[in-house]
Amino acid sequence: MEQEVKTEIIEDIISGVECPKCFECYRSGFVNLGKVRDIGREAFLECLEENPQCCEFSLSFGESSSYCLCPVRIYIADKLKK
Numbered sequence: 001m002e003q004e005v006k007t008e009i010i011e012d013i014i015s016g017v018e019c020p021k022c023f024e025c026y027r028s029g030f031v032n033l034g035k036v037r038d039i040g041r042e043a044f045l046e047c048l049e050e051n052p053q054c055c056e057f058s059l060s061f062g063e064s065s066s067y068c069l070c071p072v073r074i075y076i077a078d079k080l081k082k
Contacts, residue, residue, distance in 0.1 A: 006079060013071050020056055025073060030082050036068050038077055044069050045077055 014023055025033050034055070035048035044059070044067040052058040052066035059067045068074070076082050 009079075010072060010075060013075055017071055019070075019072070023072065025076060030076060030080060033076065033082055034068060034070075034073055036073060036077055042078075043074070045074060 010026060014026060036045035037048055039046045047055070047058050047066040047068040049055070049058075049066075052068075053060060055068075055070075057068055057070035057073070059069055061067070
């Protein structure tokens with residue numbers, strides 16, 4: 001997929017999301033990304049950040065598991081493999 005098309009898709013996703021970090025992942029050119037691991041689930045990623053509870057897109061399961069539900073971050077991980 002061409003970079004221009006990927007950028008358009010991400011901008012479309014961004015238009016429907018409110019981000020408390022002002023889309024730092026996108027604005028940084030995908031350099032400043034939250035640490036995640038793809039666990040083979042389409043709708044979320046495992047969050048590997050130190051304090052995932054500080055993110056409104058984080059869903060915690062007990063003390064050991066947190067998941068990223070951010071649609072922009074999920075797209076970046078899935079399509080851009082970052």
